[in-house]
């Protein structure tokens with residue numbers, strides 16, 4: 519590959535760049551936050567979260583000092599919560615070891631939690647002008663089509679080679695890579711898109727694009743076999759004690775670690791089974807109502823959820839036997855890895871304090887619990 523893509527791409531970007539709240543700000547912290555949010559999330563979904571996040575946590579220090587529950591609440595709805603935790607871990611390292619300023623090179627940035635090859639390249643090139651291609655899915659797709667690159671772009675070694683080839687095609691350390699990376703992002707998300715035919719008639723690179731000239735745009739990029747996606751059936755319990763609703767904190771680590779959820783378990787239950795399950799925990803169920811089903815798709819897994827609203831007797835009406843059953847059951851719950859202690863709180867308090875992931879959005883809505891930007 520030679521440097522013939524540089525000029526037309528920059529000219530096109532100059533006229534067609536998307537206006538985004540983090541663009542042109544020159545603030546490495548904001549560029550970093552936006553790049554982390556944009557991992558696995560669309561630009562349009564990120565906008566509102568980004569504004570709210572940087573208003574609440576305007577610099578590295580504020581992020582480093584933010585209580586975890588508040589941080590997760592700010593991230594609520596964006597998904598992939600390990601990104602938020604890694605942001606904070608990195609902010610603490612930046613405060614402790616770099617005087618509160620982000621390192622200026624991709625190599626140094628990569629040593630921070632949650633910052634990989636792509637993000638380090640994006641920050642170093644956009645904020646600090648380093649000659650560093652930021653190779654994400656957009657760049658890989660455009661590159662593969664431009665050069666009819668036939669290797670599996672899912673392999674790390676292949677991604678590294680693409681970075682090296684782009685850099686050797688345009689090695690100038692004149693600040694241009696910051697613009698080129700953003701131009702690739704815009705071209706890849708607006709014109710040379712994934713899963714739909716590219717709009718080559720609008721593309722500034724159509725004259726040099728080998729796949730287009732050969733009429734085989736959609737044959738690239740080449741991808742190996744995907745990992746298997748599996749379905750999981752779950753039953754969700756909206757347990758109401760008067761005005762209060764039960765939530766519990768998921769264990770640290772693993773899927774949705776440390777976030778809050780409505781109590782739930784693997785497998786589908788009918789209404790009788792749901793009542794029996796909750797009464798086994800020591801609660802007296804007064805009424806049960808079946809709710810609409812919901813599903814949530816994670817990258818590797820789909821939850822198919824059945825749900826029940828269960829009204830339970832107020833504590834004073836449960837009787838001593840039930841209370842003691844509940845207390846010993848609660849002690850068990852404290853020990854159990856996937857059924858943490860339940861917290862009963864009003865929907866308003868849950869809206870304010872507890873981060874509920876999107877997987878439970880449908881049921882949160884039924885209870886008028888507000889999540890994230892809602």
Ligand code: SF4
Nearest residue numbers: 710716718721724727
């Ligand atoms: S010409 Fe078509 S296939 Fe080639 S980079 Fe442009 S949009 Fe993509």
